Amino acid sequence: MVEARQCTILVGSLRKNSLNRAAADCAADHLADRFTIRQPDLAVVPPFNQDVEDAGDPPVVADLKAAVLDSELVLIFSPEYNYGIPGLLKNTIDWLSRPFRAGSLIGRVVGITSVTPGPRGGENTREQLLQTCGVLTERLYQVTLGIPNVTQLENNTIPEESRSALHNWLDEVVEFSRQAPTL
Numbered sequence: 340m341v342e343a344r345q346c347t348i349l350v351g352s353l354r355k356n357s358l359n360r361a362a363a364d365c366a367a368d369h370l371a372d373r374f375t376i377r378q379p380d381l382a383v384v385p386p387f388n389q390d391v392e393d394a395g396d397p398p399v400v401a402d403l404k405a406a407v408l409d410s411e412l413v414l415i416f417s418p419e420y421n422y423g424i425p426g427l428l429k430n431t432i433d434w435l436s437r438p439f440r441a442g443s444l445i446g447r448v449v450g451i452t453s454v455t456p457g458p459r460g461g462e463n464t465r466e467q468l469l470q471t472c473g474v475l476t477e478r479l480y481q482v483t484l485g486i487p488n489v490t491q492l493e494n495n496t497i498p499e500e501s502r503s504a505l506h507n508w509l510d511e512v513v514e515f516s517r518q519a520p521t522l
């Protein structure tokens with residue numbers, strides 16, 4: 340039996356009407372026929388603390404690491420907060436980066452998207468995520484997707500033209516994943 344391919348989606352916003360959550364949901368729909376999708380709740384991930392880590396990963400962290408380890412694809416959808424990565428997401432990535440040089444992102448194809456109401460599509464947060472994720476996996480998809488100028492959702496989803504840009508980018512990431520050597 341062929342095992343289903345796994346994809347974990349990390350969203351850097353907890354807001355109910357989050358643009359990035361809506362885009363993540365749209366990605367999940369688009370990939371549903373090719374991947375089993377997990378969208379873990381990052382609100383329950385505790386602040387990273389090396390003393391806690393030394394005592395053993397809390398169950399939510401262990402579950403998160405297991406989901407990521409099991410995933411061929413990890414997709415990140417994140418706003419930009421003050422020209423940077425939201426603390427919620429950075430905290431999650433910090434847990435996933437451990438143990439040092441043996442983190443769960445190693446070998447995962449990672450793709451990065453940011454949806455913003457502003458005109459720059461979260462270019463700073465995407466750039467910083469490239470830097471951070473670049474030291475945590477060799478299979479980073481270097482072409483990030485910025486979706487700018489999304490001021491509101493339509494029927495709880497991102498506008499049609501943004502959806503179509505997202506679908507195209509997702510297909511490219513999946514193709515990259517097929518071509519990139521599996522580690």
Ligand SMILES: Cc1cc2nc3c(=O)[nH]c(=O)nc-3n(C[C@H](O)[C@H](O)[C@H](O)COP(=O)(O)O)c2cc1C
Pocket residue numbers: 352353354356357358359360417418419420421422423454455456457459461
């Ligand atoms: C604390 C905070 C800082 C923000 N900083 C930026 C920023 O640096 N650049 C930007 O384009 N938007 C910034 N924004 C606006 C966000 O892009 C906007 O609120 C966006 O809708 C958040 O993403 P979400 O809809 O997925 O929650 C900021 C918003 C907050 C709450």
